[in-house]
Amino acid sequence: MKDNFRMQIFSAKSSPIHLNHIVMNYFTHAMIHYELLLFLIFRLCNCLDKISIQYNPIRDIDKTVLVSSGETFALGFFGKPNYRYVGIWYHKIPGQTVVWVANRDNPITDSSGFLSIDTTNGNLVLYHNSNINQTDEVVWSTNASSSACSPASCCVAQLLDSSNLVLLHNITKQVIWQSFDYPTNTILPNMKLGLDRRTGLNRFLTSWKSEDDPGIGNYSYSIDPSGSPQLILYKGQIPWWRAGHWNGIIWSGLPATSVKFPFNASFVNDNNEISYMWNMLDSSILSRIVVNESGIVQLFIWYKGSQRAWNEMWSAPADHCDPYRHCGAFGLCDTGNAEHFQCTCLPGYEPRFPTQWYMRDANHGCARKPGSLICRGGEGFVNVANVKVPDTSRVEVISSGLSLKACEKECLRNCNCTAYAKANISEKGSGCILWHGNLIDTRKLPADGGQDLYVRVDEHDLAKYTKRSKGLLATILVVSGVSILFSIIFFAYWFLKRKRKGQHNLFLNDNIASGESSKEKNLGKSKSHLDLPFFDLRTLITATDNFSTTNKLGQGGFGSVYKGQLISGQDIAVKRLSKYSGQGMEEFKNEVTVIAKLQHRNLVSLLGCCIHKEEKMLIYEYLPNKSLDYFIFDARRGSNLDWTKRFEIVIGIARGILYLHQDSRLKIIHRDLKASNVLLDSTMNPKISDFGMARMFSEDQIQARTKKVVGTYGYMSPEYAMQGLYSTKSDVFSFGVLLL
Numbered sequence: 100m101k102d103n104f105r106m107q108i109f110s111a112k113s114s115p116i117h118l119n120h121i122v123m124n125y126f127t128h129a130m131i132h133y134e135l136l137l138f139l140i141f142r143l144c145n146c147l148d149k150i151s152i153q154y155n156p157i158r159d160i161d162k163t164v165l166v167s168s169g170e171t172f173a174l175g176f177f178g179k180p181n182y183r184y185v186g187i188w189y190h191k192i193p194g195q196t197v198v199w200v201a202n203r204d205n206p207i208t209d210s211s212g213f214l215s216i217d218t219t220n221g222n223l224v225l226y227h228n229s230n231i232n233q234t235d236e237v238v239w240s241t242n243a244s245s246s247a248c249s250p251a252s253c254c255v256a257q258l259l260d261s262s263n264l265v266l267l268h269n270i271t272k273q274v275i276w277q278s279f280d281y282p283t284n285t286i287l288p289n290m291k292l293g294l295d296r297r298t299g300l301n302r303f304l305t306s307w308k309s310e311d312d313p314g315i316g317n318y319s320y321s322i323d324p325s326g327s328p329q330l331i332l333y334k335g336q337i338p339w340w341r342a343g344h345w346n347g348i349i350w351s352g353l354p355a356t357s358v359k360f361p362f363n364a365s366f367v368n369d370n371n372e373i374s375y376m377w378n379m380l381d382s383s384i385l386s387r388i389v390v391n392e393s394g395i396v397q398l399f400i401w402y403k404g405s406q407r408a409w410n411e412m413w414s415a416p417a418d419h420c421d422p423y424r425h426c427g428a429f430g431l432c433d434t435g436n437a438e439h440f441q442c443t444c445l446p447g448y449e450p451r452f453p454t455q456w457y458m459r460d461a462n463h464g465c466a467r468k469p470g471s472l473i474c475r476g477g478e479g480f481v482n483v484a485n486v487k488v489p490d491t492s493r494v495e496v497i498s499s500g501l502s503l504k505a506c507e508k509e510c511l512r513n514c515n516c517t518a519y520a521k522a523n524i525s526e527k528g529s530g531c532i533l534w535h536g537n538l539i540d541t542r543k544l545p546a547d548g549g550q551d552l553y554v555r556v557d558e559h560d561l562a563k564y565t566k567r568s569k570g571l572l573a574t575i576l577v578v579s580g581v582s583i584l585f586s587i588i589f590f591a592y593w594f595l596k597r598k599r600k601g602q603h604n605l606f607l608n609d610n611i612a613s614g615e616s617s618k619e620k621n622l623g624k625s626k627s628h629l630d631l632p633f634f635d636l637r638t639l640i641t642a643t644d645n646f647s648t649t650n651k652l653g654q655g656g657f658g659s660v661y662k663g664q665l666i667s668g669q670d671i672a673v674k675r676l677s678k679y680s681g682q683g684m685e686e687f688k689n690e691v692t693v694i695a696k697l698q699h700r701n702l703v704s705l706l707g708c709c710i711h712k713e714e715k716m717l718i719y720e721y722l723p724n725k726s727l728d729y730f731i732f733d734a735r736r737g738s739n740l741d742w743t744k745r746f747e748i749v750i751g752i753a754r755g756i757l758y759l760h761q762d763s764r765l766k767i768i769h770r771d772l773k774a775s776n777v778l779l780d781s782t783m784n785p786k787i788s789d790f791g792m793a794r795m796f797s798e799d800q801i802q803a804r805t806k807k808v809v810g811t812y813g814y815m816s817p818e819y820a821m822q823g824l825y826s827t828k829s830d831v832f833s834f835g836v837l838l839l
């Protein structure tokens with residue numbers, strides 16, 4: 100059947116009518132021939148991205164648009180009814196994001212506009228039809244040289260898939276004009292920014308006037324070719340924000356993270372041009388950089404197929420240090436400095452007008468310290484790291500393969516040279532930039548951003564700064580030495596502790612075994628290493644009236660405390676550990692072990708303990724005056740505590756801590772010193788209590804770390820609360836809080 104069809108076409112070539120008939124026949128008699136259909140559609144779309152004399156013009160009234168071959172961009176009319184513009188936008192992204200405008204300052208006030216090729220010279224021209232004399236008037240034109248297209252029918256305007264609208268010679272494909280040479284407020288991938296030295300054409304961005312007026316606004320974003328070329332955002336003629344000079348990798352003022360962005364940036368500075376261009380490595384990501392109406396440079400991203408709006412990846416100026424010369428000449432801006440004032444002076448400089456400066460007006464910047472000798476007086480350079488280097492529009496650039504050392508020499512040779520830096524920081528980079536005179540708009544960038552700036556200082560400052568860095572080195576050495584020592588000590592301690600652990604448990608079991616419980620009795624030998632009496636549960640039940648609530652003194656960390664009276668008439672305090680507290684046994688053992696070994700008039704004394712099945716109790720001497728918090732946190736009771744008494748209490752607590760830390764046979768960190776853990780006896784003598792969280796240190800141990808931070812936050816030292824580091828100093832910290 101297919102062969103048959105081909106034969107018929109072949110034989111009917113001379114007669115188009117006949118062919119038509121056969122084709123019709125074919126369609127009606129056979130199924131649709133897809134190849135042919137696709138071919139037709141393809142032809143149809145292909146013409147849609149071009150304007151030429153042969154094709155119909157694009158008319159506002161028809162609402163026709165030109166669509167690029169990949170259907171990424173569309174060209175047509177947009178705007179409010181009386182403000183019609185020709186522009187290019189993303190064809191498939193909702194919301195008509197306009198990336199280029201032809202007649203931005205010259206809107207057509209009705210819908211008579213149309214875009215077509217001038218039949219005399221081949222230019223692409225936007226016409227409108229004035230109602231008064233019924234003639235077509237030129238609103239906008241590509242204005243390219245007329246000789247390129249003769250006859251005019253050679254010229255075709257085509258919208259490429261990059262958004263570039265090109266006017267080209269149909270046969271030679273020579274590009275006569277392109278919209279990429281006349282950017283508006285947007286730069287897209289593969290679009291050049293910068294100066295063409297051969298033609299003098301400078302491509303730069305200019306903001307719109309307002310959201311619905313694409314007219315040329317206040318802000319422009321262009322490459323300043325002087326000195327070491329910089330990308331600068333201007334407000335009118337005034338620099339507003341510097342992206343910085345090209346440092347071989349990126350514009351030096353951009354954050355280091357922008358290097359990780361999946362795009363390829365190229366910068367060319369040669370006899371032909373100074374230009375910057377980028378393209379995305381991942382073609383499924385659309386990107387654009389816009390200078391918006393408020394003078395903000397924004398980078399937007401769109402994942403193809405995503406339904407979400409444009410994502411703003413980055414924008415500038417963004418922080419306090421971004422505005423041009425925020426800290427004046429020789430100032431250094433660092434957002435990490437202070438909440439409201441980010442300015443400091445570069446090394447060797449001081450505020451020019453200190454009063455204004457300290458009133459946070461950095462306008463006048465800094466000046467060389469009086470009396471500094473920076474010309475053949477033993478001067479040198481101080482490295483200011485990670486900065487956006489000062490304005491490079493008036494620098495001397497030495498691009499021949501000069502090493503950093505040679506740059507320093509070069510700068511030293513000239514007494515006017517105030518600073519130097521590498522011209523190119525990439526691996527293969529070399530050469531340097533030398534500043535003469537003012538250093539303007541220097542700012543700190545986050546770590547691993549920016550580059551090193553070497554600032555000239557006199558002998559005195561040089562000594563000061565090098566000493567500082569030497570001092571830093573010494574500190575690092577000492578610190579690392581000490582930490583190695585600590586690690587050894589800690590390891591040794593840990594090793595010993597492990598070896599001793601078995602003995603410890605045995606020792607505790609011994610104590611427990613001497614209790615009343617028959618179960619515990621079986622556990623170990625009946626010998627006790629401690630002179631610690633074990634109380635019978637029944638004795639305690641009697642003493643506390645079966646732990647009645649009227650006898651309850653308070654609720655502690657891991658249980659309740661009851662008042663009791665032994666048959667002998669002695670008052671006791673019974674700390675009954677909660678059955679349900681998982682940590683109970685641990686803390687109980689700890690407290691028994693610790694406190695049983697301690698005897699001091701400023702520590703509460705343990706009279707004995709009791710273990711009965713799940714019940715664990717500690718029996719203390721009873722202190723009638725409760726705890727310190729009971730007094731000091733109560734206005735009325737507090738007033739009874741005069742300063743002499745308070746001072747005695749403070750001394751007492753200090754004595755207790757001193758004993759814990761260094762005077763007893765052990766070294767104990769209490770870890771929970773607070774007002775409620777200081778009990779007062781009948782004479783208001785303070786006694787430290789609650790050793791549930793205490794830790795024993797070996798004599799030479801200084802510090803330990805725990806994963807389980809326990810205690811009371813208000814009294815905790817920051818390194819303990821945050822990193823679990825504790826030492827005797829933690830207790831001193833808590834004591835300080837208590838004192839306050």
Ligand SMILES: *[C@@H]1O[C@H](CO)[C@@H](O)[C@H](O)[C@H]1NC(C)=O
Pocket residue numbers: 391392393394395397411414
């Ligand atoms: C310009 O961009 C900034 C930063 O994204 C934004 O806050 C501001 O609203 C924008 N201005 C306009 C007029 O769109």
